[in-house]
Amino acid sequence: MIKLQTPVFKKIEEQAQSMQDCISFSQGALRVGGVPGRIREYAQEILKTDKADYYVNGLGIMPLRQEIAENLQKKYGTTINPEHVFVTHGGIGGLNTICLALLNAGDEVILPAPTYPVYQNVIKASKAIPVFVDASFTSVYENGANEWVFDFDRVKSAVTSKTKMIIIPNPSNPAGMSLGKNDVLAIKEFCESNKIYFVSDEVYEHFVFEGEFYSATPLVAKSEYVLRVGSFSKNFSMSGWRVGFVVSPAHMMSTFSAIQSATICCPAAISQYAAIYALGHPELMDEQIAIVKLDRELAYNGLQPLVKQGILSVAYPKSGFYLFVKTSEKDCSEMVMDILHKAKVALAPGKDFGPFSTDFFRLCYARDPKLVQEGIDRLCNYFKERY
């Protein structure tokens, strides 16, 4: 039987949901109003017909592939056509299809850390080997501000003859930073010349508030080694619907088709219709994105008293919806459990995000602002009592 490590935050999230009056910043889900009502109403209309009853194409229904391609063209000014796009069972489903199709047993996949906890299990499910590289770190500047920096040279030095893929979340989960054009082009060029697949996981693309962000979308048509993952879970709150997509070189499509047919048959049909409607109405999410932006201020500013006392340190998140917070514990996992039980606030321990961040915790602030305020207050009280 395969050996996989279930991320600790999943267990914490479960506990949080079974507790009374617990505020959960643990799971990385957008919870600021749910799926916009009009998307659900559209799905109800579809369910009055038999449109979503039967199997559909393993790569997704063509109208959705077309809508995604047009959307990407408008947003990133590139000539993506539906032959480059397939629909997946969420962003995770896309990564799984990519890994099952492109990795052989024993291949190595580089994960610049801190990184999204599930990647390592996706890779192991494909019988390949995740290799964590300590590529991001917090630099303390003269004015006391912290900033995440991505050091691609460290990634390069981890490449071996077995390296087959590099997966990078851009914008980052959990670091709240994103990579700009120079970084992304450098990664693409390095990967191409070393025949390594570069998978750019851009599920937080709609949550870039400041700083540079460069989508790998325009590079896909120009390279045999670039793939780009997207999702409807973050930008439209549709995490329970399970719809995502992959933009990939066209020549891989028949293999992805065979893999999806063999592993999921097809993504759920009703979810795909809902996704078409969502893409046609991006304004439905503007309000929620604005709430997340407000949440960011509440969460970041709320922790500043602890930062000033030297209890915690945290970089201001320019993108995504997380704070990745450094504690003074070497491994803060026990403290995270203590916070869950004493302060009734659920967090994700840093060890979920790779071996170099055990002193950190992740806080997902994409919640109702009242909950963010109350949760941060509880954290402040907890730390005041502790130190």
Next chain:
Amino acid sequence: MIKLQTPVFKKIEEQAQSMQDCISFSQGALRVGGVPGRIREYAQEILKTDKADYYVNGLGIMPLRQEIAENLQKKYGTTINPEHVFVTHGGIGGLNTICLALLNAGDEVILPAPTYPVYQNVIKASKAIPVFVDASFTSVYENGANEWVFDFDRVKSAVTSKTKMIIIPNPSNPAGMSLGKNDVLAIKEFCESNKIYFVSDEVYEHFVFEGEFYSATPLVAKSEYVLRVGSFSKNFSMSGWRVGFVVSPAHMMSTFSAIQSATICCPAAISQYAAIYALGHPELMDEQIAIVKLDRELAYNGLQPLVKQGILSVAYPKSGFYLFVKTSEKDCSEMVMDILHKAKVALAPGKDFGPFSTDFFRLCYARDPKLVQEGIDRLCNYFKERY
């Protein structure tokens, strides 16, 4: 990149759907009225709330796991509890989770043939090796009747030190037969003593019209080597909704949980609610099952003139919703394409079902009876002109 063979019938089905006035017996989907309206109405009610918006547990929502367990208890008189049951992205999704969790690279999986075309790709996606065994054959009896026979001794003789699993569709797709208690117990005992997993794929369990059928469900709680797959795609027509389930030894559940979290995150939430409603209303399917039973007579009897002329031979299907028909061509794939274009009837060529049945074609008769009648008439005309 992984090399997979896309079943020919999938391409034929696509062509059929793009043709005018083509009758498709190609894809193995129940098409006799669609998802019962009340199931879709229930889903619409759920969509008026935010119940299905967010991520749910990777093993499925507990009310559905409970409902499935209770249902199996009632049907098969066994003490299955929800700790033995998890929800999957259709039957295929269940097989994929099982294979990713239990198979190592290079393991062998025995497929008694003829068998369901997608199994081999599920196995290959797990980096394991499908081994086809010619275990079913048509016996011609004195009265001229044909019958499928399952010969487990042939399976036994294919076992090597690398054999890790045997997957058997019971009732069979495509053979229209099912295995009774003696066969199933013999397989279980052999597998246990050889430490081989026995996966009983029972997605056609509601389509047993005659003959013995023994579900492996009661064996799961008694063995560490028996797993059983079920689906809502066949019995409730919900193929586009993607809900299935697996009954497995309880000690495997944490591994399956980790695999599902890594590969699909969770099955689509709205589909799971629809499935709960469906399970509570089995009467909704009785009408459709009755239509399929009528279809069986139309299809089987309709081909008899060709059988009597010695052009085709076919066993009377006791279960499932297929005829698996023997032609006089060594490989009838070209003829199947000729039938598609000349007679405008879509079939599945026998080579999709393993290397020993290239002379056969599969005909799915789970269609509107008028279409079955018209399609069979077209086939009769085609063969009369050909021979």
